[in-house]
Amino acid sequence: MFEHLPNLGAGLGYRDPLLSELFLQRQRVDCLEITADHFMTASPQKQQELELLTAHFPLIPHGLSLSLGSAEGLDRDYARTLAALVNRLNPPWWSEHLAFTRAGGIEIGHLTPLPYTWEAIETVCRNIRQIRSRIAAPLILENITYSFALPGAEMTEAEFLAEVVERADCGLLLDVTNLYTNGINHGYEAGAFLDSLPLERVVQLHFVGGEWHDGTLIDSHAQATPPEVWELMAQVMARAPVKAVILERDENLTAVAPLLDEVDKARALGRRYGRWD
Amino acid sequence: MGLEETQRLLARLFTETALRQEFCADPEGVGATLGLDTEEACRLAPLTAPIRDFAASLRHKRLLVVARLLPQTRQLLGPRFEALFLRYALAGTPQGVEKHREDAIAFASFLLRSLPGESALPWWWRDLLRYEQSWLQAEGRRLWTVRSFSVRVPALARLLARSESLPETRAQPTLVLWYRRPRAGTLRLAVFSLPLLPRRLRDLRSGSAPLR
Numbered sequence: 001m002f003e004h005l006p007n008l009g010a011g012l013g014y015r016d017p018l019l020s021e022l023f024l025q026r027q028r029v030d031c032l033e034i035t036a037d038h039f040m041t042a043s044p045q046k047q048q049e050l051e052l053l054t055a056h057f058p059l060i061p062h063g064l065s066l067s068l069g070s071a072e073g074l075d076r077d078y079a080r081t082l083a084a085l086v087n088r089l090n091p092p093w094w095s096e097h098l099a100f101t102r103a104g105g106i107e108i109g110h111l112t113p114l115p116y117t118w119e120a121i122e123t124v125c126r127n128i129r130q131i132r133s134r135i136a137a138p139l140i141l142e143n144i145t146y147s148f149a150l151p152g153a154e155m156t157e158a159e160f161l162a163e164v165v166e167r168a169d170c171g172l173l174l175d176v177t178n179l180y181t182n183g184i185n186h187g188y189e190a191g192a193f194l195d196s197l198p199l200e201r202v203v204q205l206h207f208v209g210g211e212w213h214d215g216t217l218i219d220s221h222a223q224a225t226p227p228e229v230w231e232l233m234a235q236v237m238a239r240a241p242v243k244a245v246i247l248e249r250d251e252n253l254t255a256v257a258p259l260l261d262e263v264d265k266a267r268a269l270g271r272r273y274g275r276w277d
Numbered sequence: 278m279g280l281e282e283t284q285r286l287l288a289r290l291f292t293e294t295a296l297r298q299e300f301c302a303d304p305e306g307v308g309a310t311l312g313l314d315t316e317e318a319c320r321l322a323p324l325t326a327p328i329r330d331f332a333a334s335l336r337h338k339r340l341l342v343v344a345r346l347l348p349q350t351r352q353l354l355g356p357r358f359e360a361l362f363l364r365y366a367l368a369g370t371p372q373g374v375e376k377h378r379e380d381a382i383a384f385a386s387f388l389l390r391s392l393p394g395e396s397a398l399p400w401w402w403r404d405l406l407r408y409e410q411s412w413l414q415a416e417g418r419r420l421w422t423v424r425s426f427s428v429r430v431p432a433l434a435r436l437l438a439r440s441e442s443l444p445e446t447r448a449q450p451t452l453v454l455w456y457r458r459p460r461a462g463t464l465r466l467a468v469f470s471l472p473l474l475p476r477r478l479r480d481l482r483s484g485s486a487p488l489r
Contacts, residue, residue, distance in 0.1 A: 041375060043416050045463050071281035104285035106292055107372045109335050119280045148327035151320040
């Protein structure tokens with residue numbers, strides 16, 4: 001299904017403070033994920049940065065604000081700008097979240113969950129068709145964390161995710177930290193969730209560590225990856241044809257060595273399950 | 278209520294403080310004014326606490342980003358930075374792909390308006406804040422930006438970044454030019470300063486000593 005996509009290996013979500021260290025440690029980073037929104041209307045300096053990264057690493061664009069779940073449809077200007085960036089980079093695939101971030105002309109500023117309904121599935125599939133008419137590279141969809149579920153669900157979260165990727169014929173960006181976090185906060189078992197997914201569609205993984213706040217596990221992207229997430233990642237690697245795995249750290253970036261150690265560990269995990277050389 | 282109406286309502290509840298407070302206090306009553314029937318209002322009523330938490334986390338997320346974009350202003354204001362930001366954030370939510378930079382620029386303007394005659398801050402605080410704001414404005418422009426200051430503010434910002442305490446500095450009329458060379462993307466800085474002013478003149482400029 002996605003066999004033709006290249007095996008990229010293990011890498012990092014690119015963040016500005018990492019730039020110089022990335023080049024010093026080039027051999028320890030197989031690929032980079034860039035946040036598309038940071039480069040869509042970028043200054044000349046950011047454009048130069050992007051050219052530099054493009055010249056040295058395979059890049060995977062990762063969108064934040066396309067709002068594939070918006071019932072009012074996609075923002076045309078945003079979609080056009082995003083498409084121009086992705087098409088220019090010509091990546092092996094690109095990714096977005098299964099969420100909405102915009103409604104009624106208001107940009108919420110955060111990924112917001114969709115109700116697990118057939119209407120939401122129709123909406124997402126319609127928006128995916130629209131963006132596909134602009135972007136040739138394959139789209140993979142990411143599962144998000146959520147602090148509350150909207151009422152009116154007609155299926156489980158896993159069934160919803162599976163139905164969307166099957167109907168829209170998309171790949172999956174499985175964020176194992178999000179899966180673990182939701183399992184803890186909403187009381188379900190991550191292994192059972194995996195059983196409900198079409199694992200043959202998993203193209204890429206995200207992993208990172210969060211933190212506890214007032215009895216809730218927060219997806220802060222700020223801490224070392226906990227053993228439970230490594231264990232879950234191993235389960236997925238054993239069962240899914242993963243092509244790339246990305247450490248998605250946003251905070252505590254001053255010490256780069258521990259991040260690269262985690263990337264090394266993820267690469268070794270992929271090798272153990274024959275996902276790449 | 279369909280998906281589109283639900284999403285519009287949620288977007289307003291997440292971003293409009295007054296509406297959120299009214300809805301959380303009386304989901305059925307306010308829900309009726311927003312087009313919800315009783316059943317729909319009852320289904321959303323259990324979400325009032327999560328909606329409040331979600332809105333708070335949105336403001337906190339903005340705070341983290343803005344603090345990163347205005348590092349020396351944050352250092353100068355200390356814990357007041359957060360309190361002032363949360364007051365500023367009640368007014369609305371930034372929009373667009375440049376929203377974080379626009380948010381930081383707007384917050385800097387809010388501080389310049391909200392802290393007039395601030396006696397607890399050093400006399401050069403406005404210069405420092407305008408300097409960080411100007412950097413953000415210059416980053417969004419293709420060519421050049423120029424600003425005048427009453428202190429050699431780039432040096433002051435570097436000193437502040439390296440120091441736990443507030444640096445001593447004297448007035449020194451300064452022009453700062455942000456520019457880009459043709460075909461080179463990097464934003465560069467040129468600083469032009471007059472000689473240091475005597476302390477007495479600085480006090481007059483800052484308004485801390487009366488004219489006689």
